Amino acid sequence: MKTCEIPIPADLKEKYISSGITELYPPQADCISRGMLQGKNLLVAIPTASGKTLIAEMAMHTHIAQKGKCLYIVPLKALASEKFDEFTNKGVRVGIATGDFDRRDDLLGKNDIIVATSEKVDSLLRNSARWIQDITLLVVDEVHLVDSENRGPTLEMVIAKMCYRNPGMQVIGLSATIGNPKTLAGWLEAELVTSTWRPVDLRQGVFCNDRIHFREGERRVKAVSKNYDDINLCLDTIAEGGQCLVFVSSRRNAEAFAKRAAGAIKSGEPELKSYAERISGGAETEMAKTLALCVGQGAAFHHAGLSRAERAVVEEGFRKGYIKCISSTPTLAAGLNLPARRVIIRDYLRFSAGEGMQPIPVSEYHQMAGRAGRPRLDPYGEAVLIAKDERQVEELFECYIEAPAEEVHSKIAEPSALYTHVLSIIASGFAGTRGELASFMNRSFYVHEHRQGRLMQRAVDAALKFLIDAEMVLELGEHLGSTEFGSLVSRLYIDPRSAAMIIRALREQENYADLGLLQTICSTPDMPKLYARNADQPAIDRMIEAHETELWSPYPSDEEEIEEYYRALKTAMLLSDWTDELTDAKICERYSVGPGDIYGMVESVNWLLHASAELSRMFVPAFHPAIRDYEICMKNGIRRELLPLVKLRGIGRVRARRLFNNSLTTPDAVRAAGIEAVTKILGRGIAEQIFTQLQNAKGVPDPTSQDNMAGQSTFSQFR
Structure with a gap:
């Protein structure tokens, strides 16, 4: 099929032709002949490099020309950035959403294409982003990841929720490796497009x-x-x-x-x-x-x-x-x-x-x-x-x-997956009774595969019992509803079991301790943990002895829990070292990790610290200011004494420490020292930026504001 013959918007067609795309690949032409541009659902299972992105792009631009809006779901943040770059500069507005999980991001709705991870879309649904109802096309890249134990349940629920909320929406699933594509296509109510064709042999x-x-x-x-x-x-x-x-x-x-x-x-x-x-x-x-x-x-x-x-x-x-x-x-x-x-x-x-x-x-x-x-x-x-x-x-x-790829199967019936998703279904208004909850779960890939939901129903009942016992869900007669606590947990996008552990720990303490909170957070299901080797045990034992009064969880009496206890403590030690301003090199050497691992753990704990601060505001308000400050310490990798200085934009852990070590411990002290003194410490350009802020009539920006934190690195290479 010649590019000039495709019924897509003229400006997109011209861009393809000018870039050398004068003819479609066979799988791309097959998608068009199967009704893609007329709104038919498709599952496209074709080899890598066979042009799946262009298939999605043609469909998206067709929707946009008809005043529609498109959501493109990817599994990884890095992939979201890559797709954002690919879709940009083609005559439409493109947005990307991979960040904070308790924001509605209503400004994203001004875009024609929104690229997001499945977790972010799930969060947007929980936080009732208004523009979600305007989506006319859902593209799911790497749709075979419904089979993933970690990310599969969220992806499955996102697809089910989107199809429930927007019943007229077109769905296009993209994949290269599916052993049972007909089963998945059946669940998506989609035409199946398969091919072994590749542009390069x-x-x-x-x-x-x-x-x-x-x-x-x-x-x-x-x-x-x-x-x-x-x-x-x-x-x-x-x-x-x-x-x-x-x-x-x-x-x-x-x-x-x-x-x-x-x-x-x-x-x-x-x-x-x-x-x-x-x-x-x-x-x-x-x-x-x-x-x-x-x-x-x-x-x-x-x-x-x-x-x-x-x-x-x-x-x-x-x-x-x-x-x-x-x-x-x-x-x-x-x-x-x-x-x-x-x-x-x-x-x-x-x-x-x-x-x-x-x-x-x-x-x-x-x-x-x-x-x-x-x-x-x-x-x-x-x-x-x-x-x-x-x-x-x-x-x-x-x-x-010569072997076919494995079949993909739903992982939603796993009990650990259902705690958070059952809560979100109730808190987001998708179900208000047990019958409606069962009806919604019948939309899952799991029930489509198995044609009956007994195992699913048992797992849902177990999750529901936990949520009711934890006072996150109320059952009054036939009615199910989330409590204020349950709604907050759902919006915060954390596992209800994590929330219950954090609340219990906060309520049991007379005095707040950063290390105790870190230990609790690192024990939750949401927190990735380091492996504790035998060689790590002496250092962990020394830490326990030195900080016994600060730890909130006692040494376990059950031998089966000891390994998890040590893993959580080792992870907490790394994060404590980060806020104690140890260098990346020292942390990497001490814990046998890389800078990317530090970033991943700090990113995870930051979110759980934010959630802990919000939960403490509701249940233990006396601890809220300390937790909120510690969240800023973790974001910047600083001790609490540097908190006043990182209020200044452009000042991170390294520059703040230089100022502090030169007795400039607050913005007022920096102002009093004068620009020449600060220039000697940080250089002329940074000094001028700081004094421009200090001369601002509104004063120093609030360190807790999103604008002030945006763009500040968690890592020491940011000054």
Whole structure:
């Protein structure tokens, strides 16, 4: 189908043609012939790089031309940013929502396209964002993630709620890996569009004894290294002008491979120096220094332990072709669009707690393999598994290359998933009786799959009992309603079990303690926790002894609870060190984490501190000011003595500490010292910014305001 023939808005059509898109890919044309532009629901299950984003874009612009509004759901914040960039500058207004979970974000409604994570959309529904009712098209990217134990229940409920609230809305689900697409399409009441077509031919094979074995034949690879097959495969691709992605099982393996690859590649690209300097310039940790050295030679590693800035440099260098090889954990395959000539799946076994080394899912292999081949850049793409011996070659073909992806199944019937979703359904007005609650849950993918809901009903009843006992839901006769407490918990977007734990802990204390609150928060289901190794136990025990009066949870008498107790304490220790102004490097060394891990934990605890402050306002108001101040301390990574200084915009943990150490401990003291004194401490530009604020008749901004906190980094590289 020629682009000029597509019945889409003329300005979008012109942009496609001017950018070289003169003809649609076969799956894209199939979507149009199936009624996509006439409002038909679609489930599009086609290979990676087959043009799913353009399918969604054509549908969205068609709705916008008809005065509609579009919601595009993604699983990851990084993916939201990527899609926002793709949709921007095409003649429509685009907004992005990934942040605070207790805001209605009504200004988002002024946009034609809103890109958001499923968790953010769930929060917007709970907080009654007015523009939600105006959505005429819902696009769900990576819709197969309804199968995810962590994110699946929320995605499933968001789809069900959106379809319930906007019954005439068109739904388009996008995926590359679904083993039972007809079942999912049935739930979505959607036309199924499937295809194996790819814009770049994908060759899948198994490497063994210096040869890649394909079903169509073999290809010899020059053995440059005697010991490392993965290096030989990388160098072979680079010699042909291609790039490589190497997927391994752990961060440590990713870093080790990148170091070996850097030594083998030794690229002379002059541009690499600037990329390396961008990383080394802010490098506080050994990990960052190692990454900079690797990047300078044309190799890199990529995983969640890196800071956002470091990941951004690696991604840019790879997209522009200067970085020749990235080694990564599988998170890269599920998130960003970084295709390469050859994808090497080196590790297809992964450690699972309690189970040892387990094979990765077939769907994960397909996600990784799908990154092979850059459209319009590569003549083909190759996905290569590495066998240990000849006997394993055929096994890998059968278990991965020729195996279908696993089927996706609902995870909503898991009891732990239902506490929060049952509360939100009641608090948001989707159900006001047990019958209406059962009727709503009948809309779930779970009931569609199983055709009966006995297990679901038992799990719902158990969740409802907990919510009634916790005084979050009231049952009066046939009527179900949320209490003020329950409504607050739903709007705050935390697990009701977390809220109950926090309230119980606050009520039991005579005196407030930051560490006690941290320990409580780190014990909740909402908080990701560090693993506590045997080597960590002495340090944790010393902390318990030194701060016994500040801790709110006693040492457990049940042996089965001891591990979780230590994990929560270790996590609380890291966060306490962050607010004690330890450097990233020191924290990373002490807890064996990366800057990205610190960021993730601080982001999670910030939200739970905010929730704790709101809950304390309702139940223990005497603690509210201390918790609110500690939330600001956590956001900035500062001790309480710096609170007055971080009220100033542009002043973070490093600059505030410099001022404080020079006896400038408050904004008034800064004003009294004069601009020349501050210039000597912070530099002319920052000093001028500060004194512009101080001269403002309104005075110093409120540190608790969203505007003041926006844009301030949680990390020490912000001054």
